[in-house]
Amino acid sequence: MLQRFYAADKGVYGSSGVAYKDDLYEAVNGKWEKKAKIPADRAGAGGFNDLSIDVENKLISDLNKMGELESTTDKPELQEAVRFFQLALDFGRRKKQKMxxxxxxxxxxxxxxxxxxxxxxxxxxxxxxxxxxxxxxxxxxxxxxxxxxxxxxxxxxxxxxxxxxxxxxxxxxxxxxxxxxxxxxxxxxxxxxxxxxxxxxxxxxxxxxxxxxxxxxxxxxxxxxxxxxxxxxxxxxxxxxxxxxxxxxxxxxxxxxxxxxxxxxxxxxxxxxxxxxxxxxxxxxxxxxxxxxxxxxLSNDLRKVGDTFHRAITGSQKSPNKTKSAYYATNDYFDEVIGQYYGEKYFGDDARQDVRKMIDTMIKVYEDRLAHNDWLSEATRKSAIDKLEKIVVKVGYPDKLRPLYSEFKVDRQASLFDNVQEFDTLILRDMFAKLAKPVDRTEWGMPGSLVNAQYDPSRNDITFPAAILQSPFYSLKHSASRNYGGIGAVIAHEISHAFDNNGAKFDAYGNLKDWWTKEDLANFTKRTEAMVAEFDGLPYAGGKVNGKLILGENVADLGGMSAALEAAKQSKGVDLRAFFINWARVWRGKYTQANMTARLATDPHAPNVLRANMQPRNFQEFYDAFDVQPGDGMYMDPKKRVHIW
CATH class of the missing domain: 1.10.1380.10 (Neutral endopeptidase , domain2)
Structure with missing residues (x-):
């Protein structure tokens, strides 16, 4: 059970014994965080990290099996990936070659x-x-x-x-x-x-x-x-x-x-x-x-030397082992190939269709919210809805690989470094050749095996790789409320990027274009400044949050939660406690001090604990769900709550 009730208090407590209304993140994740251990070769644990480890373990196992029986795949691009993995894994040869x-x-x-x-x-x-x-x-x-x-x-x-x-x-x-x-x-x-x-x-x-x-x-x-x-x-x-x-x-x-x-x-x-x-x-x-x-x-010793500075920046204690490093090298060059394989094997079509339905629902919710928006003019509202309707949705993995991958041929007689040099040249030449070609809007910005999601303002498309479409974000076994608090909010988050402080400056076809009235833009800017103020200067990891750096992601989090909440309320058996609890669960994370310091300076996302705790405070539904009152830790004065989309 995630929660238990105390007779002495009408509030609801998480498994850590902390009340949701005092600290949502701690109530949901506190007990886990005390026991969680950061893997020695990583800079963090929880949420995204744990899913990434599970994905890479599956793929390493599969690549090893395919390496033993090369006839197990009839896809030439995947076969080259297997050969590259085998070459990268031959550390005996790499040791002999040295420099x-x-x-x-x-x-x-x-x-x-x-x-x-x-x-x-x-x-x-x-x-x-x-x-x-x-x-x-x-x-x-x-x-x-x-x-x-x-x-x-x-x-x-x-x-x-x-x-x-x-x-x-x-x-x-x-x-x-x-x-x-x-x-x-x-x-x-x-x-x-x-x-x-x-x-x-x-x-x-x-x-x-x-x-x-x-x-x-x-x-x-x-x-x-x-x-x-x-x-x-x-x-x-x-x-x-x-x-x-x-x-x-x-x-x-x-x-x-x-x-x-x-x-x-x-x-x-x-x-x-x-x-x-x-x-x-x-x-x-x-x-x-x-x-x-x-x-x-190069050799394992040289690989570890070359990883020294990265470890210092992230705070990880040691380099990935030989097998993981071979997998990472393979994924660097064959990520789309491996992602397609992962999606086809581990992400069923039933789940793909279910996620598409959720996306369609979220887009309709967003359209309704825009149609009834009370601070946009009619002209800006119509342009916003037009942009929303033209968003291209990519779910799971690409059905067709880019032609570039057919050019990757592993030379087993050459060194791993020489193969990498050849591939790097092919990648560069392919990229530069695009100047004489029209933009290919079918290209994916993320492989199916990546635990992430994205919105591309220049293409006006959203991508949800197969790897993120699993628990705790999503499962066919979860309730609708729990799914909306996880992947639903992520979906709406990416849609919201079309209307964040950056995305709002690009039109329906991804062109940088001024499509707002001056009055609407001034109103929007005022609202985003309130979001900057809500986060700016908050203490974290011995430093302070830069509200301007994380503005775009915060606007997307706010819009994502707003739309996901609306969709959850329209579903059968709505349970908003489950919605908010899963929202906090997906942001579970424990990181090294060095990693937190680096992210505070460079990451456009708010720290996980603040993503979990700050955004719910802007919504009355959270206060109603957990009976949050003035004096409770999660309470925020209504005048300070931010509302944009």
């Missing part, structure tokens, strides 16, 4: 003399080594039927620029850990200890020069701010040393008329970061980043 697989490319990197040399091999270099910028081909935010070229900065060593602040207690320790890891990899690659230390210091100095011009997590949370198109000729002037035109000519099937700059501050100051004086530092940075990436596909 040998990377040495030819490393020699090429070491011999790089100057920017002229780099420009001469622009395209082939970009396909192989890190560079201080990134190009990507994605749907044009203002014309999503066509693809466009986007330019990004290179990213920082630490998770967010806020980590570099002088008062950040983790900065120096983390950078020292990264330096130690870099030195070990360089020494393993036959550099002297002295040179290795000099190169690590040089790379850190280059990384530090990027900080003033990089975006923070809060800035990245503003999607429209990424859209800064520049005519090609103007973009080319950003660097005096790197020939951007040569890179673009080598990589793209045709010359773009413009480049969409996602980080204007970085490219405006590009020459301050990348110039003749900094070439040596950049060179060190490129070599070390190359080795860190390569280490995942």
């Amino acid at each position: 040998a697989p990377v040495m030819p490319l490393l020699k090429r990197a070491i011999e790089l003399k100057d920017f002229a040399d780099l420009n001469a091999q622009a395209g082939s270099w970009y396909e192989t080594f890190p560079v201080p910028f990134q190009f990507s081909v994605e749907p044009d935010m203002k014309d999503t039927a066509h693809n466009a070229v986007y330019a990004y900065g290179p990213g920082l060593i630490l998770p967010d620029m806020t980590y570099y602040a002088d008062d950040n207690p983790n900065r120096d320790t983390l950078l020292a850990t990264w330096r130690e890891m870099a030195v070990k990899l360089l020494v393993a690659a036959k550099f002297s200890e002295k040179d290795a230390e000099r190169m690590a210091d040089g790379a850190l100095k280059f990384d530090r020069s990027l900080v003033p011009f990089s975006k923070s997590g809060e800035e990245w949370a503003d999607y429209p701010a990424m859209y800064n198109p520049e005519p090609l000729d103007k973009f080319l002037t950003h660097s005096e040393m790197l020939n951007f035109r040569k890179f673009l000519d080598d990589l793209l099937p045709e010359e773009p008329s413009q480049i969409i700059v996602t980080e204007p501050r970085f490219f405006e100051h590009f020459n301050e970061v990348v110039n003749a004086r900094t070439f040596r530092l950049l060179h060190d940075w490129m070599i070390i980043r190359f080795l860190i990436h390569a280490s995942k596909y």
Whole structure:
């Protein structure tokens, strides 16, 4: 039993002995959290993590079985995934090879003399080594039927620029850990200890020069701010040393008329970061980043060394074992293939149809709420309903794989690293080739084996992978109220992203477009500011929540709960206690301190405990279900409750 009643108190208590009306999260999850143990190779336990472990255990077992009997699958893409898994799992061979697989490319990197040399091999270099910028081909935010070229900065060593602040207690320790890891990899690659230390210091100095011009997590949370198109000729002037035109000519099937700059501050100051004086530092940075990436596909010892910094950031105690690391490597390249297999085997069509019915119900509920909205004008309301009706729904897994996977052929005679290099090149070329093609709206943004869900504003579609469509989120055996408190709220959450602070700026076809009246937009902004205020500054894990960083996800949580509640109330045998209890259950989680610190700085979602506890306070149904009164821990003054959708 999840709950018990106390005669001395009319309130309802969770299994932990805490009253739901005082602390919903603790009442539902407190007893579990006291006993829960975080796996040594992970940064958290509970909810999403536990489901992910179950999924990967099933798939590892199946890949092993298929490896023993290769004829068990008649799907060539899946067969290549099995072969890749076997190659990755051959640690005896990887141990014998040591650093040998990377040495030819490393020699090429070491011999790089100057920017002229780099420009001469622009395209082939970009396909192989890190560079201080990134190009990507994605749907044009203002014309999503066509693809466009986007330019990004290179990213920082630490998770967010806020980590570099002088008062950040983790900065120096983390950078020292990264330096130690870099030195070990360089020494393993036959550099002297002295040179290795000099190169690590040089790379850190280059990384530090990027900080003033990089975006923070809060800035990245503003999607429209990424859209800064520049005519090609103007973009080319950003660097005096790197020939951007040569890179673009080598990589793209045709010359773009413009480049969409996602980080204007970085490219405006590009020459301050990348110039003749900094070439040596950049060179060190490129070599070390190359080795860190390569280490995942080398010997077990080198793999563990290359995982050192990631463990420090997440707080996990040890690296994944050999079998898990082989699976993760396989999933990195064959995720859609493996996801399709998982969906077909473990996610039945009955459940698929049932979830689709729930989605249809949620969309109808949302449409009704929009139709009867009391603060939108008629024009904005009609546009919102039109956008809702045009949302594309993807459930379970894709029936058809992208053609790219048919090009993946595992060479068993070559090293794992060489196979990875070949696949990386194929992936890049496939992505750049999209510039000359229309946007494929049938592509999935998530594989069927991922425990997650998403809304894509540029495609106006929602995706619910098979892996999340199980208990505690969903089960055919659960009551409708419990399912609506789990997957129902998740479904409505993703729909709500179409109308969060970012999604509301994209139209029915995913185009960045102003479709609101000024009055409606001002009203909407006022309401979202109230949501910022509700969360901003709340204490968590020794820090404070950034209400702006998590605004979009909070608006989606609020809208999701609102619509899911409405749907639950329309179902037979409605039990709103079960609804709210399952809402809290799905956000169950226990994390390492390092992981909580990183998520506080970078994660656009509110911490789990706050997701579970804060959103219900905005709904009268919660107060009625648990008889919440002034003075109770979960009580919030009606004037402070936020209502948007």
